[in-house]
Amino acid sequence: MPHDMKTFYWSLFFLAALFCDAVFISMNDDKLRVFSKPLLVLLLIALVLNATPRYTAPLKTGLLVALVASWFGDVLLLRPGTTFFIAGIAAFLVAQVAYGLSFNALRQQKGIRFRPLMLVPVLTYYVCLISLLFEHLGDFLIPVLVYGVVISFMLAMALQLVRLKNRRSAALLFGGALLFVTSDSILALSRFYWKQSSTPIELLIMLTYGLAQLFLCIGLLNHIAPPRTPKKSPEALRQELLN
Numbered sequence: 001m002p003h004d005m006k007t008f009y010w011s012l013f014f015l016a017a018l019f020c021d022a023v024f025i026s027m028n029d030d031k032l033r034v035f036s037k038p039l040l041v042l043l044l045i046a047l048v049l050n051a052t053p054r055y056t057a058p059l060k061t062g063l064l065v066a067l068v069a070s071w072f073g074d075v076l077l078l079r080p081g082t083t084f085f086i087a088g089i090a091a092f093l094v095a096q097v098a099y100g101l102s103f104n105a106l107r108q109q110k111g112i113r114f115r116p117l118m119l120v121p122v123l124t125y126y127v128c129l130i131s132l133l134f135e136h137l138g139d140f141l142i143p144v145l146v147y148g149v150v151i152s153f154m155l156a157m158a159l160q161l162v163r164l165k166n167r168r169s170a171a172l173l174f175g176g177a178l179l180f181v182t183s184d185s186i187l188a189l190s191r192f193y194w195k196q197s198s199t200p201i202e203l204l205i206m207l208t209y210g211l212a213q214l215f216l217c218i219g220l221l222n223h224i225a226p227p228r229t230p231k232k233s234p235e236a237l238r239q240e241l242l243n
Contacts, residue, residue, distance in 0.1 A: 007218060010047035017043055018210040025202050034078060040210055041071040044217045052224055060224045062102030063217065069095035070213065082139075089143050092184075096147075096154045099216060103157035103173065106223055110164060118159045126152045129185060136192040144188065155181050169222040176215030183208035 021036040045067050052060055073091035076084045107114065126148055137144050158177030164170040186205050190197045 006051045007047065007221060010043065010050065011214060011218065014040065014043045014214055021206060022203055025206060026199060037074050037078060038071060041067050041074060041213060044213055047217060048221065051221055057224050058105055059102055059220055062098050062105065063220045063224065066095045066098035069098060086143055089147050093147050093150050096150045100154040100157045102220060103161055107160050112160060112163055114160060119156050122152050122156045122159065133188060133192050151181055151184060166222055169219045172215045172219030176212045176219060179208045179212035179215065183212060
């Protein structure tokens with residue numbers, strides 16, 4: 001099956017699982033979410049392995065590290081308690097580092113010049129959000145500050161890729177990074193600033209997170225999958241046999 005078709009079908013499986021998870025959130029059924037939420041990233045890992053069998057590349061390794069770390073983060077954040085929350089942040093910190101380094105490697109691979117000016121909007125957003133949360137973070141101050149820096153790094157690296165020649169990939173990577181930051185920002189606001197959550201907020205967090213992971217995965221897969229071997233004409237095959 002062609003790489004594009006494999007990606008399409010696995011993406012449908014992922015969207016179906018994301019829909020089921022959203023239904024369970026609406027039902028406030030945490031017992032079913034123990035199965036549905038971890039399944040999401042597992043499907044993306046299966047997508048990467050199925051779309052690129054026996055093919056190794058640094059970008060593939062970086063993507064798999066990001067997805068595996070995200071899976072651990074999802075599982076840990078399903079558990080109540082401060083310890084599991086901190087461990088979940090640590091797991092997602094690893095994922096953000098892996099994504100950020102992968103984006104930077106792709107930038108270098110494509111010969112895209114790093115533009116420091118593109119850091120300005122990301123730094124501005126980070127400073128504004130932390131200023132809003134600062135007085136409410138308490139014991140979580142250092143973990144949130146560090147995680148904020150790392151996810152801002154990831155977004156900044158994705159922003160550098162808006163000049164990719166593959167416009168679809170550029171849109172997926174920047175859109176995915178932006179959705180990831182949106183999801184985590186809403187989560188931080190609901191936990192530390194509003195100090196309350198609700199079903200609509202939980203749905204928004206999960207949908208933006210799920211789509212972020214899907215977009216980032218497909219965006220990087222565009223540069224990971226082995227190039228297609230052009231089909232040779234009968235005449236070319238005949239010439240090879242003659243030679």
